[in-house]
Amino acid sequence: MRKTKKKEKENTLNSPISGRVVNIKTKIGDEVKKGDVLLVIEAMxxxxxxxxxYNGIVKKINFKEKDLIEIGQNTLELSKK
Incomplete structure (x- = not known):
């Protein structure tokens, strides 16, 4: 029996580090371009x-400012444009 990994959605952005969300630079429905700052996480x-x-539209934001976030948690969803 082969083990299959859950395929991560292409449109989700996961946190690379555990910390606190200190600034959300976008809101749902915003059109963003590749390289735009979406949010800032503070750690240590x-x-x-x-x-x-990539260029896209913000579909969902899963955290508010000052929320704690763990490594690998989904920060937001971004659909390709």
Whole structure:
């Protein structure tokens, strides 16, 4: 029997680090371009910037400012344009 991994949705952006969401630079429905800053996570007194990996539209934001986030958690959903 083969084990199959769950395929991660292409339109989800996961957190690369555990920390606190300190700034959300976008809102649902916003059109973003590749490289635009979407949100900022603070960990160990350093800020980690989450950027759009491609042009798209923000469909869902899963956190509010000041929320704690764990590594691998889905931060937001972005549909390709």
């Amino acid at each position: 007194k350093m800020e980690y910037i989450i950027r759009a990996p």
